[in-house]
Amino acid sequence: MNLFKLVWIELWNKKTQLISSLMAIVIGIGVIVGIRTINVYSEKAVAVKLDNLGANILVLPQATSIDDYSTSDIDAPTIPMEYVEKILTSEIKGVDNLSPKLTRRITIGNKKFVLTGIQPKNEIASKPLWQNTGFGKEIQASCAPSTAENKSHGYEDEKLKRKGVDSLDYTECLLGAQVAKALNLKVKDKLKIQDKELTVAKLLVETGTVDDDRIFVNLKAAQEILGIKDQISAIEIMGCCNAISDGLLSKLRNILPDTRITTIGQIVSTQIETNKTMKKTSVIFLIIILFVGSISIGNYMWANVNERRKEIGILRMIGTYKTEIYKILLVKASILGLIGGILGYSLGTIAAYYMGPAFAQIQVSAIPIFLLWSVLISIGISITGSLIPAYFAAKFDAFSNMQEE
Amino acid sequence: MDIINTNNLGKTYLHKDGKVDAIKNITIAVEKGSFVTITGPSGSGKTTLLLTLAGLIRPTSGAFSFLEKELTHVHDCELAQFRRKNVGFIMQSFALIPYLTTIQNVMMPLALNKISKQKQKEIATSVLETVGLENRLNHLPRELSAGQQQRVAIARAMVNSPSLIFADEPTGNLDPMLAVEILDFLKEINEKNKITVIMVTHSPVAAAYGNVKIHLDKGEIKSINEKIIK
Ligand SMILES: Nc1ncnc2c1ncn2[C@@H]1O[C@H](COP(=O)(O)OP(=O)(O)OP(=O)(O)O)[C@@H](O)[C@H]1O
Ligand SMILES: [Mg+2]
Numbered sequence: 001m002n003l004f005k006l007v008w009i010e011l012w013n014k015k016t017q018l019i020s021s022l023m024a025i026v027i028g029i030g031v032i033v034g035i036r037t038i039n040v041y042s043e044k045a046v047a048v049k050l051d052n053l054g055a056n057i058l059v060l061p062q063a064t065s066i067d068d069y070s071t072s073d074i075d076a077p078t079i080p081m082e083y084v085e086k087i088l089t090s091e092i093k094g095v096d097n098l099s100p101k102l103t104r105r106i107t108i109g110n111k112k113f114v115l116t117g118i119q120p121k122n123e124i125a126s127k128p129l130w131q132n133t134g135f136g137k138e139i140q141a142s143c144a145p146s147t148a149e150n151k152s153h154g155y156e157d158e159k160l161k162r163k164g165v166d167s168l169d170y171t172e173c174l175l176g177a178q179v180a181k182a183l184n185l186k187v188k189d190k191l192k193i194q195d196k197e198l199t200v201a202k203l204l205v206e207t208g209t210v211d212d213d214r215i216f217v218n219l220k221a222a223q224e225i226l227g228i229k230d231q232i233s234a235i236e237i238m239g240c241c242n243a244i245s246d247g248l249l250s251k252l253r254n255i256l257p258d259t260r261i262t263t264i265g266q267i268v269s270t271q272i273e274t275n276k277t278m279k280k281t282s283v284i285f286l287i288i289i290l291f292v293g294s295i296s297i298g299n300y301m302w303a304n305v306n307e308r309r310k311e312i313g314i315l316r317m318i319g320t321y322k323t324e325i326y327k328i329l330l331v332k333a334s335i336l337g338l339i340g341g342i343l344g345y346s347l348g349t350i351a352a353y354y355m356g357p358a359f360a361q362i363q364v365s366a367i368p369i370f371l372l373w374s375v376l377i378s379i380g381i382s383i384t385g386s387l388i389p390a391y392f393a394a395k396f397d398a399f400s401n402m403q404e405e
Numbered sequence: 406m407d408i409i410n411t412n413n414l415g416k417t418y419l420h421k422d423g424k425v426d427a428i429k430n431i432t433i434a435v436e437k438g439s440f441v442t443i444t445g446p447s448g449s450g451k452t453t454l455l456l457t458l459a460g461l462i463r464p465t466s467g468a469f470s471f472l473e474k475e476l477t478h479v480h481d482c483e484l485a486q487f488r489r490k491n492v493g494f495i496m497q498s499f500a501l502i503p504y505l506t507t508i509q510n511v512m513m514p515l516a517l518n519k520i521s522k523q524k525q526k527e528i529a530t531s532v533l534e535t536v537g538l539e540n541r542l543n544h545l546p547r548e549l550s551a552g553q554q555q556r557v558a559i560a561r562a563m564v565n566s567p568s569l570i571f572a573d574e575p576t577g578n579l580d581p582m583l584a585v586e587i588l589d590f591l592k593e594i595n596e597k598n599k600i601t602v603i604m605v606t607h608s609p610v611a612a613a614y615g616n617v618k619i620h621l622d623k624g625e626i627k628s629i630n631e632k633i634i635k
Pocket of ligand 1 (some may be wrong): 425426427441445449450451452454
């Protein structure tokens with residue numbers, strides 16, 4: 001025997017009470033972990049979306065919605081190629097980069113992909129981060145980072161790495177990670193889309209977005225394959241932040257009246273809004289759980305203390321120090337906290353895994369660092385909730401109870 | 406040599422309905438190896454006296470000492486130390502920890518004295534043999550009869566070879582046959598192991614086992630060995 005074993009035997013004997021008292025903590029932490037997990041992945045998704053747009057202004061056909069834009073249906077509206085020229089030949093300042101795109105869903109075999117025609121040089125220049133799936137900085141980066149900033153973010157190296165894309169040929173294609181997997185293709189393999197044979201020039205790193213299902217080809221080739229000559233589905237523009245605030249958008253609208261011109265900010269703002277709400281919700285939950293959890297654990301420990309005044313009396317009778325009684329109660333609280341944290345984390349992660357796709361349209365996986373936080377918070381709550389009862393347990397005169405039996 | 410000395414020991418409980426002088430002016434000297442019985446009407450302060458001598462409740466007046474060591478004003482820790490080293494308890498309600506098995510209950514005092522696991526097992530097993538419970542080692546208290554539970558409590562009281570055993574109506578919850586068995590056993594460890602026993606009891610049969618018989622009334626010593634004090 002030792003005191004630790006005593007605690008252990010006791011907890012084991014009180015499994016059911018223990019679990020019910022942990023419910024509040026488990027559910028609370030579960031909710032926080034769930035929200036935060038979805039939150040993190042959702043933020044990532046926003047960042048990745050921004051990355052993949054690689055631009056901060058979109059010129060779209062009047063009738064297009066933003067979702068159509070990323071995965072255009074067969075009959076999605078288009079705009080003429082000459083609009084690119086229109087912008088270039090105008091006197092509008094602050095347009096760093098133009099990138100016309102043509103996007104359509106296609107079927108190869110019986111698998112569905114997205115075919116995107118791009119103008120390689122432009123595309124690359126205004127698309128800084130294929131590989132980066134981090135989040136936060138990119139939101140600012142989309143606002144035309146200066147060359148120096150680019151360098152510090154390592155963009156230059158990225159560009160070097162993607163030299164191949166620079167020269168995406170009429171007969172070449174780039175494959176998203178899922179495409180390569182689904183069609184079992186490697187670099188230099190041949191891919192036939194309708195009658196056109198293309199050589200795989202590069203496989204793209206998995207991003208977790210629709211880009212993984214994309215086949216990138218030269219814009220001309222795309223127009224040919226899809227039979228939509230001289231038409232594009234969007235022009236992505238990298239505009240300088242200053243220029244945008246100086247009314248770049250309305251200037252563009254003036255020369256392209258029958259288009260829909262919008263900023264990335266508008267596109268992702270709903271998602272950013274959702275993320276903000278989720279963050280707020282999780283903070284609120286954190287506060288609630290701190291209260292409810294402490295009270296619930298405190299209640300258990302308190303009931304525990306009352307229920308077992310006699311046992312504490314016995315321990316004191318056979319010569320257990322008050323400090324040892326405190327230790328027993330605190331070790332108990334820590335074990336409860338540890339269990340609560342682990343269960344809560346598991347619950348939240350599992351919930352996020354199943355609810356992420358349903359509510360936020362994103363794939364979610366476990367975030368291990370949250371386990372540490374869950375356990376720390378849970379132990380914190382549990383110990384806080386135990387302190388007062390522990391104080392009384394070790395303090396009160398247990399022996400007046402010994403005789404009342 | 407005296408194992409316990411008290412000088413005008415008193416305990417006044419502060420209750421919201423008023424003060425209760427549970428014991429007062431208790432002056433006794435208990436010789437080592439004696440078998441002391443404390444009798445008296447209900448509410449006369451027997452349990453209070455016992456718990457005070459054990460350092461479980463603090464006296465409000467007077468002083469007491471163990472082997473001439475003053476214990477009246479020492480720190481709580483020291484009292485706990487005194488109990489874990491020198492004292493065993495046997496209570497009317499057995500006072501066993503309900504979720505611990507027989508052997509685990511008996512090992513507790515040894516655990517507090519930081520005896521190694523191996524030794525704990527050895528000592529506890531052999532003590533449980535002497536009380537005839539060698540085949541109930543892994544039973545929980547609720548899986549034992551009342552007499553068996555009290556024998557576990559006795560084993561626990563003896564296991565750290567105390568110099569003093571306090572017993573508060575140890576046979577109060579047992580039928581007369583079992584009571585005699587337990588009392589005989591207490592007498593035996595008192596005589597063989599030279600353990601001083603201080604036992605509170607209602608029953609004249611139990612009281613007869615003592616060689617020092619203290620009778621309390623209204624918190625004061627009425628007689629010692631039938632000799633009227635007051
Ligand atoms: N914790 C307490 N607070 C206030 N008064 C108490 C407390 N414990 C005991 N008393 C009072 O002190 C007096 C002595 O109590 P004690 O338990 O010592 O009596 P006793 O002789 O052991 O009685 P019994 O034979 O019924 O066990 C009683 O009047 C009782 O009401
Ligand atoms: Mg009593």
